[in-house]
Amino acid sequence: QVQLVESGGGLVQPGGSLRLTCAASGSTLDVYAIAWFRQAPGKERDGVACITSSDPSTYFADSAKGRFTISRDNAKNTVYLQMNNLKPEDTAVYYCTARPGSCVNDHHYYFFSGRGTRVTVSS
Numbered sequence: 001q002v003q004l005v006e007s008g009g010g011l012v013q014p015g016g017s018l019r020l021t022c023a024a025s026g027s028t029l030d031v032y033a034i035a036w037f038r039q040a041p042g043k044e045r046d047g048v049a050c051i052t053s054s055d056p057s058t059y060f061a062d063s064a065k066g067r068f069t070i071s072r073d074n075a076k077n078t079v080y081l082q083m084n085n086l087k088p089e090d091t092a093v094y095y096c097t098a099r100p101g102s103c104v105n106d107h108h109y110y111f112f113s114g115r116g117t118r119v120t121v122s123s
Helices: none
Strands: 003-007 010-012 018-025 032-039 045-051 058-060 068-073 078-083 092-100 117-121
Touching: 003 092, 018 032, 018 092, 018 117, 032 068, 045 068, 045 078, 058 068
Parallel strands: 010 117
Antiparallel strands: 003 018, 018 078, 032 045, 032 092, 045 058, 068 078, 092 117
16 A cells, blocks of 8 residues: 655746655555646646656656656655646646556556645746
């Protein structure tokens, strides 16, 4: 069983940056693909970025490409999502999720999820 806890959300102005952290306990993360999803009010939960357990390879939603980076520190059992040049449309609750094996762009395929951290981009 993996417990995931997100942190780092908050209020930021357009153009600003945030770094989200996903800290795991209960198991090591090194065998899991870790994905960040986000959900804005009244909308579906969409994939933002994912990093595989091996290589590691990274994948990004088109909306995140060029602005977000995802990285992992298996020694610290932690995954990071660096978000730069934030836009109002990035406002959402961001969830860290884990699944064995490869990245899949559907949150239903992730076995473990944190409770989310809220990101608000507003002036």
